[in-house]
Amino acid sequence: MGKKTTHKFKAEVSQLLDILVHSLYTNKEIFLRELVSNASDALEKVRFKSTSEGSEDTVTPEIRISANEEAGTVTITDTGVGMTREELMRNIGTIAHSGTAELTRMAKEGKESLDSLIGRFGVGFYSVYMVADEVTVTTRSIEEDAKPVKWISDGKNDYKLQELEEDVARGTTIEVKLTEEMKSRFANEAALKNIIKKHSNFINFPIYVGEEKVNTVTALWREPKFQIKDEQYAEFYKFLTYDSEDPFDTLHTSVDAPVQFNALMFIPKTDEDPFGMGRENRGLDLYVRRVLIEKQNKDLLPEYLGFVKGVVDTEDLPLNISRETLQDNVLIRKISSTLVKQVLGHLEKMAKDNAERYDEFWHSHGTIFKAGYMDFLNKDKFSSLVRFNSSAKDDAKGLTSFTDYISRAKEGQKEIYYAYGPSREALGLSPYLEVFRRKGIEVLYLYEPIDEFVMDAVRDVDGFTLVSAEHADMAKLDQFESLEKEEKPEALSDDQQTTLDKLMARIKETLGDAVTEVKSSKRLSNSPVCLANPDGNVTSSMDKIMRVVSK
Ligand code: ADP
Numbered sequence: 162m163g164k165k166t167t168h169k170f171k172a173e174v175s176q177l178l179d180i181l182v183h184s185l186y187t188n189k190e191i192f193l194r195e196l197v198s199n200a201s202d203a204l205e206k207v208r209f210k211s212t213s214e215g216s217e218d219t220v221t222p223e224i225r226i227s228a229n230e231e232a233g234t235v236t237i238t239d240t241g242v243g244m245t246r247e248e249l250m251r252n253i254g255t256i257a258h259s260g261t262a263e264l265t266r267m268a269k270e271g272k273e274s275l276d277s278l279i280g281r282f283g284v285g286f287y288s289v290y291m292v293a294d295e296v297t298v299t300t301r302s303i304e305e306d307a308k309p310v311k312w313i314s315d316g317k318n319d320y321k322l323q324e325l326e327e328d329v330a331r332g333t334t335i336e337v338k339l340t341e342e343m344k345s346r347f348a349n350e351a352a353l354k355n356i357i358k359k360h361s362n363f364i365n366f367p368i369y370v371g372e373e374k375v376n377t378v379t380a381l382w383r384e385p386k387f388q389i390k391d392e393q394y395a396e397f398y399k400f401l402t403y404d405s406e407d408p409f410d411t412l413h414t415s416v417d418a419p420v421q422f423n424a425l426m427f428i429p430k431t432d433e434d435p436f437g438m439g440r441e442n443r444g445l446d447l448y449v450r451r452v453l454i455e456k457q458n459k460d461l462l463p464e465y466l467g468f469v470k471g472v473v474d475t476e477d478l479p480l481n482i483s484r485e486t487l488q489d490n491v492l493i494r495k496i497s498s499t500l501v502k503q504v505l506g507h508l509e510k511m512a513k514d515n516a517e518r519y520d521e522f523w524h525s526h527g528t529i530f531k532a533g534y535m536d537f538l539n540k541d542k543f544s545s546l547v548r549f550n551s552s553a554k555d556d557a558k559g560l561t562s563f564t565d566y567i568s569r570a571k572e573g574q575k576e577i578y579y580a581y582g583p584s585r586e587a588l589g590l591s592p593y594l595e596v597f598r599r600k601g602i603e604v605l606y607l608y609e610p611i612d613e614f615v616m617d618a619v620r621d622v623d624g625f626t627l628v629s630a631e632h633a634d635m636a637k638l639d640q641f642e643s644l645e646k647e648e649k650p651e652a653l654s655d656d657q658q659t660t661l662d663k664l665m666a667r668i669k670e671t672l673g674d675a676v677t678e679v680k681s682s683k684r685l686s687n688s689p690v691c692l693a694n695p696d697g698n699v700t701s702s703m704d705k706i707m708r709v710v711s712k
């Protein structure tokens with residue numbers, strides 16, 4: 162036996178462990194999901210390595226789980242890549258899961274309950290200390306001549322490491338010594354089987370509890386659609402995303418040309434990104450002939466479709482493709498453009514068949530989706546899919562498309578008017594919109610900064626030009642009758658006109674260079690004055706955005 166050394170946990174890890182050990186979180190069974198997911202990752206690494214090197218691995222890939230009721234232990238063994246001493250130190254004890262710091266910070270802030278934090282972050286290896294007094298990891302790396310190593314810790318302050326002299330099979334064994342309280346719950350194989358079925362059923366490698374294989378091991382996305390039940394889709398979705406709810410929508414497709422691929426995609430019910438980690442936590446898992454090449458690949462779908470979760474599996478890529486070259490791979494680009502068309506087409510169909518359902522989708526994912534204004538190739542589809550609140554709706558939740566707006570436009574109207582403001586209430590009082598209210602002309606209400614970029618990119622829809630209400634051409638608006646009979650102001654007498662001119666001159670004098678011009682007009686009915694933009698200038702809200710950006 163090599164000599165034992167003791168190492169302190171990194172501070173960040175200690176903090177997380179402290180939170181987990183003292184957690185009152187009841188759903189402690191997820192520790193098994195996390196250990197099995199690590200075992201599966203280790204097996205995927207072997208498969209990826211041997212396929213990309215063109216070598217054949219002689220070890221059967223599998224995960225075995227057993228329980229010892231008397232001893233109160235659960236043991237998980239995999240035949241994956243294993244870890245060298247250095248990897249063990251680096252991966253367990255030093256660097257925590259990428260979301261750990263964030264999770265710890267949020268748990269301390271106490272805004273979000275630990276329950277939902279643990280569920281959403283997937284806290285990885287350390288979650289085992291919710292149920293364990295002590296954990297022993299015995300592992301031998303796939304690297305040539307790697308010495309087996311043992312790691313032991315009670316999850317308090319430090320861990321012990323020891324190199325082993327005896328022969329150990331390649332892979333990793335994790336022995337979990339359950340706390341007194343958890344023994345009855347987890348030290349029995351029937352319970353473990355249920356947990357595996359619930360959380361790990363779609364792991365790509367066989368999982369045995371005792372002698373019995375418990376998971377299904379089918380690539381659901383390769384099965385014919387008509388054979389799959391909704392419950393299976395939902396189960397797979399939950400496995401994939403850790404979401405506790407069913408998906409909002411499922412899109413399962415199989416394509417043969419111009420490239421062959423199968424895709425199984427889901428739209429979650431709610432925005433999965435309450436922590437603003439969305440940019441990282443997006444992407445489809447890419448498989449080549451059932452071999453996982455990359456989790457959450459970022460090239461298959463653009464950022465604005467980041468709410469779509471799922472997997473893509475293709476026959477057409479070589480297995481030995483390196484992750485680095487995926488980005489500028491022609492086939493990936495072809496798959497991507499097909500996927501984008503499928504997702505957009507699917508959304509168009511939803512919008513057409515069931516507008517209420519589409520609105521529901523929009524309320525959850527519309528904000529991300531609006532970033533699609535940059536996708537010029539799909540501009541028409543994008544324009545048909547964006548929604549805005551508008552003055553024609555009863556409240557701030559109401560949504561309209563450009564097409565619906567056009568259907569309500571006045572005869573002779575060739576513009577779609579919009580205005581940006583902090584809220585529906587504020588816009589309802591805006592002096593710029595008085596003339597529109599008076600004449601009953603619909604105005605789209607924009608509440609988010611990105612909305613104006615959308616308007617700039619879309620520019621026109623079916624012969625209608627998008628025009629900011631601030632820039633509205635009064636001559637064009639004059640052609641429309643007011644809803645209520647206006648009391649036509651009498652023509653000004655010469656005297657009155659002179660007084661008014663003097664007032665304008667005086668205001669201009671006082672304001673100086675702050676304004677270009679001061680004019681009297683018939684635009685307003687209730688407000689005495691408003692700021693207007695000389696034609697062609699940016700809207701006042703865009704101006705604010707640009708000032709912030711250029712600072
Ligand atoms: P994550 O899986 O998100 O990386 P974990 O805390 O679950 O975070 O695991 C930390 C790291 O420990 C893994 O990335 C992996 O390198 C290593 N690891 C954990 N379990 C195993 C295992 N069974 N075989 C090989 N490596 C493992």
Ligand code: MG
Pocket residue numbers: 195198199285286
């Ligand atoms: Mg993990």
